[in-house]
Amino acid sequence: MASSVPEKVEEHVQPILQEKNLELVDIEFVKEGKNWFLRVFIDSDTGVDLDDCTAVSEKLSEVLDSEDPIEQAYYLEVSSPGAERPLKKKEDIYKAVNKHVYVTTYAPVDGSKAFEGKLLSFDGETMIVETRDKQRKIETAVPYSQVAKARLAVAL
Numbered sequence: 001m002a003s004s005v006p007e008k009v010e011e012h013v014q015p016i017l018q019e020k021n022l023e024l025v026d027i028e029f030v031k032e033g034k035n036w037f038l039r040v041f042i043d044s045d046t047g048v049d050l051d052d053c054t055a056v057s058e059k060l061s062e063v064l065d066s067e068d069p070i071e072q073a074y075y076l077e078v079s080s081p082g083a084e085r086p087l088k089k090k091e092d093i094y095k096a097v098n099k100h101v102y103v104t105t106y107a108p109v110d111g112s113k114a115f116e117g118k119l120l121s122f123d124g125e126t127m128i129v130e131t132r133d134k135q136r137k138i139e140t141a142v143p144y145s146q147v148a149k150a151r152l153a154v155a156l
Helices: 002-019 050-067 090-095
Strands: 023-032 035-043 075-079 100-109 112-122 126-133 136-143 147-152
Touching (some): 002 023, 002 050, 035 050, 090 112, 100 126, 100 136, 112 136
Parallel strands (some): 035 075
Antiparallel strands (some): 023 035, 100 112, 112 126, 126 136
């Protein structure tokens, strides 16, 4: 049942976000302890602030209350994905070119399953990630089909 909740919520939140020129990053519906949480992560090219999150939360809450697509009680949270935003779709990865990323893979690529560094390019099939080994720069071609998770990373 919980697996269909994000899809149902997406149908209701997309028109709200389009009206406000915001994008949907992710939706989570998770049980923590005895409580269910519906988390909606939003963003835009210029970022989001508390007013954006509040406006979307209020409007989405009204729609969900009237449509009632979720059977159990839950807490609604609308927020920014933060500095280490997940890269869920190919479009997210295209936008992350020339940014610092952290990528994990299902199977080792060139002997490693984790890569942190600058995303040099993405052609829709392969991500080229530049990592460092002491003073040496290493470019690794990571097949998109092997990516388990990808996110922006804060460079230290």
